[in-house]
Amino acid sequence: MNGEDLARDKAAVTGVGCTGFSRDSGVSVDALALQASLLAIRDAGLEPSDIDGVLTYGVGDAAAVRDISQALGLESVNWYCDVFGGGSYSCATVAQAAMAIATGLCRHVLVYRALNGRSGRRLGRTALGGGDAGPPRVPGPGQFSVPFGMSGPVQQYGLLARRHMIEFGTTTEHFGQVAVTLRGNAVLNPRAIMRDPITLEDHQASRWIAEPLRLLDCCQETDAGCAIVLSRADAARDRPHPPVYLSSFALGGSGPASQPLDKYPDFTRLFPAHIGPGLFGRAGLSVSDIDVAALYDAFTFLVIAQLEDFGFCGKGEGGPFVAGGGIAREGAIPVGTNGGLLSEGYVHGLNNLLEAVEQLRGNAGERQIEGAETALATGWGANVGSALVLRR
Amino acid sequence: MTVDYVKPIPEPNRDSRGFWEGCRARELRILRCRECGTYVHQPAPLCHACNASELDWQRVSGRGRVYSWVVVHHGTLPGFSRETPYVVAFIELAEQPGLRILSNVIDCDPSELCDGFEVSVTFVDAGDEVSLPVFRPAGAGE
Numbered sequence: 001m002n003g004e005d006l007a008r009d010k011a012a013v014t015g016v017g018c019t020g021f022s023r024d025s026g027v028s029v030d031a032l033a034l035q036a037s038l039l040a041i042r043d044a045g046l047e048p049s050d051i052d053g054v055l056t057y058g059v060g061d062a063a064a065v066r067d068i069s070q071a072l073g074l075e076s077v078n079w080y081c082d083v084f085g086g087g088s089y090s091c092a093t094v095a096q097a098a099m100a101i102a103t104g105l106c107r108h109v110l111v112y113r114a115l116n117g118r119s120g121r122r123l124g125r126t127a128l129g130g131g132d133a134g135p136p137r138v139p140g141p142g143q144f145s146v147p148f149g150m151s152g153p154v155q156q157y158g159l160l161a162r163r164h165m166i167e168f169g170t171t172t173e174h175f176g177q178v179a180v181t182l183r184g185n186a187v188l189n190p191r192a193i194m195r196d197p198i199t200l201e202d203h204q205a206s207r208w209i210a211e212p213l214r215l216l217d218c219c220q221e222t223d224a225g226c227a228i229v230l231s232r233a234d235a236a237r238d239r240p241h242p243p244v245y246l247s248s249f250a251l252g253g254s255g256p257a258s259q260p261l262d263k264y265p266d267f268t269r270l271f272p273a274h275i276g277p278g279l280f281g282r283a284g285l286s287v288s289d290i291d292v293a294a295l296y297d298a299f300t301f302l303v304i305a306q307l308e309d310f311g312f313c314g315k316g317e318g319g320p321f322v323a324g325g326g327i328a329r330e331g332a333i334p335v336g337t338n339g340g341l342l343s344e345g346y347v348h349g350l351n352n353l354l355e356a357v358e359q360l361r362g363n364a365g366e367r368q369i370e371g372a373e374t375a376l377a378t379g380w381g382a383n384v385g386s387a388l389v390l391r392r
Numbered sequence: 393m394t395v396d397y398v399k400p401i402p403e404p405n406r407d408s409r410g411f412w413e414g415c416r417a418r419e420l421r422i423l424r425c426r427e428c429g430t431y432v433h434q435p436a437p438l439c440h441a442c443n444a445s446e447l448d449w450q451r452v453s454g455r456g457r458v459y460s461w462v463v464v465h466h467g468t469l470p471g472f473s474r475e476t477p478y479v480v481a482f483i484e485l486a487e488q489p490g491l492r493i494l495s496n497v498i499d500c501d502p503s504e505l506c507d508g509f510e511v512s513v514t515f516v517d518a519g520d521e522v523s524l525p526v527f528r529p530a531g532a533g534e
């Protein structure tokens with residue numbers, strides 16, 4: 001019922017790399033992508049000529065595979081893809097790389113994501129025409145949302161969060177507990193953009209963006225690049241770092257579209273409810289076996305929703321679970337040990353996956369969760385999303 | 393085109409044109425499946441309940457209840473930054489459980505909104521070509 005385990009542990013992360021995280025990188029997106037990619041390739045003990053697969057994802061703001069492959073001087077590529085998509089594709093693009101390996105196509109695959117998310121093209125600022133030509137015209141599904149002032153994810157998640165508050169009594173203070181916990185983790189992370197501790201009072205004093213979400217419920221617009229190298233299991237063992245295996249993965253949910261939400265039946269039952277059982281089943285694990293969770297946290301509410309729908313806590317209990325310390329470093333399931341997208345920075349989710357790898361390698365420094373052997377990493381957090389189960 | 397209107401406007405396509413034509417005529421029209429009677433929004437070429445492809449535009453009552461909402465305090469779209477705070481809400485239409493449409497709730501203090509808050513449709517012109525369906529507290533009159 002959980003499908004065959006054909007892909008389990010067939011691919012492993014052998015290299016990771018990232019640039020510094022900033023508000024203004026001062027360089028091009030291609031430069032960020034190349035810097036991160038070279039670091040990841042060398043971290044794996046490889047040369048660019050060893051890479052035979054290349055993937056990235058983005059929403060028109062990414063470094064193209066064509067340009068990065070040429071600049072790296074790759075000799076021969078068997079699979080590549082420029083995925084058009086946002087956070088859902090962070091783990092999914094890595095999963096696609098794992099499939100290219102499991103099918104025998106590729107031996108060492110590079111996955112990167114770079115963006116000048118603050119100084120360049122900012123997410124949630126819909127690129128619209130208009131001006132002298134009259135008001136901007138919105139085609140596609142956006143024609144039913146953008147003309148009403150719905151511009152991006154913060155409002156979308158605000159709508160989901162509100163429904164959760166209605167049905168389960170979740171509060172803005174619960175959201176605040178997520179922000180405070182992850183900021184506390186970022187204090188331990190020299191890479192993080194936001195390293196000053198915050199209190200619940202700070203959170204409650206921060207301004208509304210899309211009520212019920214406040215400024216401190218939102219992630220950090222960031223300029224940075226992240227990359228990983230995925231290798232075939234038999235080529236992953238004699239590398240500089242212990243391999244981190246991909247035990248299972250999924251990209252799915254209820255209907256393969258994150259927007260519009262118009263047809264989405266239950267705003268409180270999100271993608272993990274659909275993919276979670278199969279994901280853990282194919283990995284041969286259960287949710288209680290997961291040691292650290294790199295949950296996609298573009299907004300605080302997503303953490304609460306995913307905790308519930310993966311089964312880390314009961315339905316509707318995510319708020320109290322967080323308030324009771326459930327996601328803290330010493331809690332039942334440490335979440336966002338790097339500070340997450342909320343405080344480390346927002347590299348469209350890929351930076352959270354890097355943290356999961358570092359935790360499983362055991363080289364997360366001050367942030368290390370002792371004895372971490374398995375991790376869950378996720379991408380996005382609405383009616384669709386992607387996820388990976390990793391093990392050392 | 394009224395030069396003052398700077399906010400984004402819909403660009404109808406072959407699936408959605410009937411919806412926007414209805415709004416221009418001050419009627420909220422939703423696709424309805426000829427086979428099973430299911431209302432379908434956003435418009436699509438197939439009924440998601442039975443996959444029949446025969447759907448007709450049908451005028452609905454325009455009455456509904458607020459299912460979820462946000463109060464937007466930080467507006468980045470053209471023309472919206474000067475209107476904050478404004479309410480973006482999913483309205484569940486009276487005709488069918490789960491039949492929801494995204495819109496604005498106007499003429500209402502956002503602090504009065506609650507789950508199930510009763511609203512009814514009205515229309516605002518967005519330039520000379522398009523009218524948008526928005527919602528007001530029920531009983532506020534047309």
Ligand SMILES: [Zn+2]
Nearest residue numbers: 425428439442
């Ligand atoms: Zn039907």
